Amino acid sequence: MRTYKYVLCLGIVCILTLGVYVVYSSSTEEPTFTVQTLQGTSNDPLVKQLQFEFNDPESYKTNYEVTLKGEVEKKRTNYLSEFVRDYSDVTDAPRSFRHFMSQIELSRYEQDKEVFGLHVNEDGSWDLQSWKRGTEKVQTVSLPKPAKTKGIYYRPFQRTKQKLYVKRIGDVVQKPGSNHIYEIDLKKKAVQLMDLPFQLTEEDEVLAIYQNRVLYRQMPDDAKTRVYLRDHSTATRLKFLEVEDMWDTRVIDEGAVVGMTENMTETKIKWSTYDLRTKQFTQHRFDLPKRDANEVQRHTSAILENDLVYSFIETKKNGTSILVLDAQTEEVRYEGTIKYDMPKSDLQLNGMTIN
Amino acid sequence: MKQYIQLMNEEIKRSFKIYMIVVLAMIVIELASIVAQVMYHARKVENFMELNRVSVAEALKQIDTLGYSEASSFFSYVTLIGMAIVVIYAIQIWYRDWLGETKYIYRLLMLPGSRASIFFSKLTTVFLIIVSFIGIQWCVLQSGFYLFDWLIQPEYQNQSGLSPVRNVMNDFYTMNLIDLGIVLVISLFIVSFIFLLVLIERSFRKGKAVIRIGLEIFVPVALTIGILALLDETRYLLETEAMFLLIGLSLCYFVYIIWKSLRLLQRKITV
Numbered sequence: 311m312r313t314y315k316y317v318l319c320l321g322i323v324c325i326l327t328l329g330v331y332v333v334y335s336s337s338t339e340e341p342t343f344t345v346q347t348l349q350g351t352s353n354d355p356l357v358k359q360l361q362f363e364f365n366d367p368e369s370y371k372t373n374y375e376v377t378l379k380g381e382v383e384k385k386r387t388n389y390l391s392e393f394v395r396d397y398s399d400v401t402d403a404p405r406s407f408r409h410f411m412s413q414i415e416l417s418r419y420e421q422d423k424e425v426f427g428l429h430v431n432e433d434g435s436w437d438l439q440s441w442k443r444g445t446e447k448v449q450t451v452s453l454p455k456p457a458k459t460k461g462i463y464y465r466p467f468q469r470t471k472q473k474l475y476v477k478r479i480g481d482v483v484q485k486p487g488s489n490h491i492y493e494i495d496l497k498k499k500a501v502q503l504m505d506l507p508f509q510l511t512e513e514d515e516v517l518a519i520y521q522n523r524v525l526y527r528q529m530p531d532d533a534k535t536r537v538y539l540r541d542h543s544t545a546t547r548l549k550f551l552e553v554e555d556m557w558d559t560r561v562i563d564e565g566a567v568v569g570m571t572e573n574m575t576e577t578k579i580k581w582s583t584y585d586l587r588t589k590q591f592t593q594h595r596f597d598l599p600k601r602d603a604n605e606v607q608r609h610t611s612a613i614l615e616n617d618l619v620y621s622f623i624e625t626k627k628n629g630t631s632i633l634v635l636d637a638q639t640e641e642v643r644y645e646g647t648i649k650y651d652m653p654k655s656d657l658q659l660n661g662m663t664i665n
Numbered sequence: 666m667k668q669y670i671q672l673m674n675e676e677i678k679r680s681f682k683i684y685m686i687v688v689l690a691m692i693v694i695e696l697a698s699i700v701a702q703v704m705y706h707a708r709k710v711e712n713f714m715e716l717n718r719v720s721v722a723e724a725l726k727q728i729d730t731l732g733y734s735e736a737s738s739f740f741s742y743v744t745l746i747g748m749a750i751v752v753i754y755a756i757q758i759w760y761r762d763w764l765g766e767t768k769y770i771y772r773l774l775m776l777p778g779s780r781a782s783i784f785f786s787k788l789t790t791v792f793l794i795i796v797s798f799i800g801i802q803w804c805v806l807q808s809g810f811y812l813f814d815w816l817i818q819p820e821y822q823n824q825s826g827l828s829p830v831r832n833v834m835n836d837f838y839t840m841n842l843i844d845l846g847i848v849l850v851i852s853l854f855i856v857s858f859i860f861l862l863v864l865i866e867r868s869f870r871k872g873k874a875v876i877r878i879g880l881e882i883f884v885p886v887a888l889t890i891g892i893l894a895l896l897d898e899t900r901y902l903l904e905t906e907a908m909f910l911l912i913g914l915s916l917c918y919f920v921y922i923i924w925k926s927l928r929l930l931q932r933k934i935t936v
Contacts, residue, residue, distance in 0.1 A: 313671060313674060314670060314671075314674050315674070315678075316674050316677035316678045316681055317670060317673055317674045317677060319677075319681075320677050320681075320684075320793050320794075320797060321793065323797045323800070323801070324793055324796040324797045324800055326800070327797060327799075327800025327801050327803065327804050328796055328797075328799060328800035328803070328845075329800075330800070330803065330804055330807070331799075331800060331803040331838065331845070332842060332845075334807075334840075335838075335840040335841070335842060336842070338840060368840070369839075369840040369841075370835065370839075370840075371839045371840065371841050371844075372840070372841075386841055386843075387841075388839070388841050388843040388844045388847065389844050389847050390843075390847060390908060390912075393908065394904040394905050394907070394908040395904070396903075396904055396905070405903065408903055409900070409901075409903060412900050412903060412904075413900060414900075
């Protein structure tokens with residue numbers, strides 16, 4: 311025994327000290343999550359894919375992904391997984407699509423759970439791939455070089471039935487302008503330059519197209535941004551859409567309506583819609599239930615996606631309240647709360663994702 | 666096996682005194698740094714109160730409360746010093762056998778049986794030192810928190826994130842045991858690489874040794890850069906696939922380092 315005195319001594323030091331760390335890190339308590347549905351159903355296809363990510367500050371590399379069906383997935387990251395973290399947001403897609411989306415010069419667009427990737431090849435031809443979330447179906451379209459193309463920066467911005475609209479977003483020097491609009495026929499697998507009744511300039515950015523009506527914003531370098539609706543040869547300025555808060559626009563109803571969310575507060579959710587069919591502008595507002603004055607509100611967010619307004623408000627006492635509203639009718643599609651129980655620690659909500 | 670453990674015991678015995686001195690010095694420095702941080706913060710608050718004739722609350726609004734993360738800031742420097750000591754030790758563990766007055770290496774090389782036990786006893790010794798440093802540092806971090814909590818006045822303490830886990834080293838002690846495994850594997854890899862360089866230097870004449878050491882460093886670095894550039898350019902593999910490829914190549918290279926080191930020790934190094 312004396313022959314191995316030093317080995318034993320150092321071995322015991324290693325086991326005892328590192329053992330403390332091993333025991334400490336494996337004995338961290340697990341939170342329990344409770345999802346309460348107040349209105350609607352979590353089986354709704356546009357609701358069930360909502361995911362909320364909570365982080366444990368005590369073990370900051372541990373995240374909990376909670377769905378509205380109450381399913382909890384514990385995700386632990388380590389040095390290696392952080393090194394190869396996939397930021398593409400298409401991790402569930404087939405390998406060929408993920409590979410396509412990993413290209414550098416690629417424009418990505420998502421509408422109604424369908425993800426599009428557009429890549430401009432060196433010879434000017436286009437490669438388009440699309441993937442419908444929740445399926446294994448990938449559509450690949452190779453398109454010849456369209457007329458009047460220049461540069462490589464083109465971005466899809468709207469899908470209406472079997473048509474995908476693409477705008478040019480600048481040359482080598484990126485300038486937000488879309489002087490040409492291209493229409494990709496997903497069924498016929500063909501692309502053509504749109505014959506617009508007027509000429510767009512480098513300063514124009516198209517927001518939506520509905521039949522022969524074009525909603526666009528003009529952004530001159532030295533003047534205020536203006537929004538116009540162009541109908542044949544007449545252009546109408548829409549001042550109510552020139553609010554800075556409303557710059558993040560989304561197409562609803564396949565381009566017939568444009569929606570914009572405003573900053574959500576603890577008392578209300580506000581958003582606006584503009585219908586290109588009826589030329590009607592509507593401001594929507596949903597009042598949230600009153601909360602205790604001393605209740606700390608931590609995190610609020612409202613986003614427009616899949617023709618719905620997804621919002622949440624996180625408070626320390628009441629957990630996370632979720633509201634899903636129809637963007638046009640204001641009807642409540644889903645209402646619920648997520649609460650967690652973790653006596654010693656306090657979880658932090660990282661955010662909401664729609665898969 | 667018996668010879669391997671006996672040799673390892675001998676290696677540890679020869680470094681035990683210096684090891685104990687280093688460990689105790691590190692513990693004392695780290696705990697003293699916490700005491701100093703708490704006292705410095707308290708004096709800063711008191712001086713501010715005296716100079717501006719304000720209350721504690723107002724002074725803390727300006728100076729800010731002290732959290733364990735800030736109080737333990739010195740630990741990261743001590744950890745870096747610990748890393749440097751391990752690197753020096755990985756070199757010294759070989760050279761002391763050649764450069765010492767007793768020429769201990771001759772006795773080692775003359776021992777009956779495989780010379781692999783010499784190599785692995787030294788490698789295990791350095792590895793155990795690394796493991797003990799990591800474990801001791803964690804225990805000191807934990808003890809430091811209780812010392813901090815006991816020393817500091819409650820109103821001076823930053824109440825948010827009041828936990829021994831939230832310290833300056835939480836990027837290292839991530840509470841994920843896979844990370845601990847990765848750190849240990851990388852440490853073992855680096856130590857083996859240092860061993861290989863030392864054995865090359867001992868196996869060849871000066872000029873040839875320099876060229877071979879240069880090649881041993883240049884080839885893997887150039888290959889890694891080349892592979893990463895190729896993967897980035899072709900984008901043939903997804904991130905996870907590229908990671909598995911690199912892990913596989915690193916494993917192969919690790920096996921090569923061990924094989925080459927043993928070959929040099931058994932065939933090139935002579936008494």
